[in-house]
Amino acid sequence: MEEFGMNTNFYTFTNQKTLIEDFSKTIIDKLEKAIEKKGEAVLLVSGGNTPKPLFEKLRTFDISWNKVKIGLVDERWLDGKHEDSNAKLVKEYLLKDKASKALFIPLYQENLDPLKSIDICSTLVKNKLFPCDVLILGMGDDFHTASLFPNNEKLKDGIDLNNEKYCVSMTPSTAKHTRMSLTLSAILKADNIYLHIQGKNKKEVYEKALKENDFLLSPISAVLKNEKKQIEVYYNE
């Protein structure tokens, strides 16, 4: 079932399996079209639990993964071996089987202080991961997306559409670890932007976010209500 909002197309699936079947095919189609057109494709993914079955499905597709660059929409600033690292999550769930040939571009750099490395990370993301063909967001119950967290002093920079930097770093009050995140302006540069959410609770948060105009309280609302790009929302109960 499809519902069309201001800038959002909302696709509801009755279960995770049917969503993953449909969503993975949509993503693979975008990647293949990019490879056909440019000779390469860029996929940026978020962390969390929701994308795990999607990653496991994506890696089964037989496409030219050696022409796909995979990066992160955000990272907890941790060594790639730490259990909470998004790089670890991507390596464990996505960069296997057919997709093992993809080129992964990590955000975390051991010798950098994230709070002082925004310019370094922004340059890396801009030069190595953009133009971006597919960007997949998740959403927290606190209305965060990527690592753009509410009630955070750095969020203003993170969602300022005039901020030309591609990254922002913040230490959330509602989640563990200092983070490096793409900024809203970077996220909206992606050609195809998806929000992947699961469970009735997330649906309620999503519906509240559509009505919330204070983006400092609800960063996901800054994405959903943007005036530049269509957001494709994939949801199953």
Ligand SMILES: O=C(O)[C@H](O)[C@@H](O)[C@H](O)[C@H](O)COP(=O)(O)O
């Ligand atoms: O690094 C992260 O934590 C993610 O990028 C984050 O934005 C995630 O997408 C949401 O927190 C949803 O996480 P779940 O899918 O686990 O609910």
